[in-house]
Amino acid sequence: MSAPEQRAAPDRGLGAAATVSLRILLVAAAAALVVYVLVLLRLVVLPVILALLVATVLAPPAGWLRRRGAPAALAALAVMLGALVAFAGVFALVIPTAIAELDDVGATAREGLDEAVRWLTRGPLGLSEAQIDRAIDQGLDRLRGSGEGLAGSAARGALLLAELVTGVLLAVVLVFFFLKDGRGIWEWVVNRIPARRRPIAHDIGTRAWDVLTAYVRGVAIVALFDAVVIGLALWIIGVPLVIPLAVLTFLGAFVPLAGAVVAGALAALVALVTVGVVPALLVVAAVTIVQQVEGDVLYPLVVGRSLELHPVAILLSLTAGAVLAGIVGALLAVPTAAVAWTAYGCLRPPAERRTT
Incomplete structure (x- = not known):
């Protein structure tokens, strides 16, 4: 290689690196812009995603x-009314049961708290009563501070409530039209795309719908397993509020990773303050x-195959959804990420697609 060629080689390398860096920056900027627009339009985007998930069921x-x-209209309306009646029946079962058991819970909560304090002071932790009292006082102070902050932002809370009501109403209307004219709506969208891209768009829509359907049904199966088994365990141990805790466990399963932890912690807390330390440990x-069986056997078998997402991707999407849109974002993050990954797979050349 001649001297001029040797001097030109580093320049070509720097030029290639600069080109790649520029492309990465452009892609990152485009992704940030898309996320920004989606956050601005969350009052539209979130109801659409929620309506799609409900429509799959x-x-x-x-x-x-x-x-x-x-x-078609009568079928959609009848199914939606049936679902509403089913939800109303669940709440009618849970709320009276919870209210009836709250008296017993209140009567035994003080005894359970006293036993927990005795275990903390005389058990392996060896805490002093002064430390426990100080921790309780700090927690109460934080709660008071949170209450003052909430009281000071009543206007913001009213705005969030208005957005929530609007989003729910929009989602209900969208569910009706997705059930009534779902295929026609999708065909209208595909026909707006250039003809040469329509087969890919149709493939993306079909596979995305299959992924959403498999996800919702799979998570429902996992949630039912968790609720039944944990509810049975709570009943055997003698913990009150079994039905409300089982329902919370069922709902918590729809928030991957975090939902099960929160529901389990709440069940353990109820056991601690009502029936004692040993039942809480049980x-x-x-x-x-139950979570080990779910995570190692049931979830990969029922849900994991349809999502094709690594647990790290699930965790990151869950965190991003919670940061961008709170609890609703956490609920919708994983199916949204699964659909996005499916769309990316459809856009890849056929030779590069991984067969499943």
Whole structure:
């Protein structure tokens, strides 16, 4: 290699590195812009995603009614009313039961707290009563400070409530139209795309719908398993509020990783303040065993195959969703990430797609 060529080689390398860096910056800027726009339009984006998830559950019974001669609008309305009645029935079962058991919980909570204090002071931790009292006082001070902050932001809370009500109403309307005209809506969207891109768009839509359906059904199965087994364990141990805690466990399963931890911690706390330290430890052991069976066997078998997401990707998407949109974002983060990954897989050349 001649001297001029040797001097030109580093220049070419720097030029290539600069080109790659510029492309990365452009992609990052575009991604940041997309996220910014989605956050601004969260009042539209979140109801659409939520409506799609609900529609995956209600679409089969609506289709069954249409195949038996029911008009599309009537089938959609009947299925939605049936789902509403089912939810109302669950709440009608849970709330009276919880209210009836709260008296017993209040009567035994003081005894449970006294036993917990005795265990903390005389047990292996060896804490003093002064330390415990100081920790309780600090917690109460924080709660008072939080209450003052909430009282000072009443206008902001009212705005959030208005956004929540608007989003829920929009999601309900969207569910109706997705059930009634879902295929027609998708065909209209695909027809707006250039003809040469329509097969890819149709493939993305089909696979994304399959992923959402598999995700919702799989998580529902996992949630039902958690709720039944943990609820049975709580009943055997003698913990009150079994039905409300089982329902919370079921709902918590729809928030990957974090939901099960929060629901289990709440069940252990109820056991601690009502029936004592040993039953609380038994609850922790039962929840841990159930979560191990779920994480190692049931979730990968029922849900993991359809998502094709690494646990790290699930954790990062869950965190990002919570930061951007709070609890609702955490609920919708994983299915959104799964759909995005599916769309990316459809856009790759066929030779590079990993067969499943």
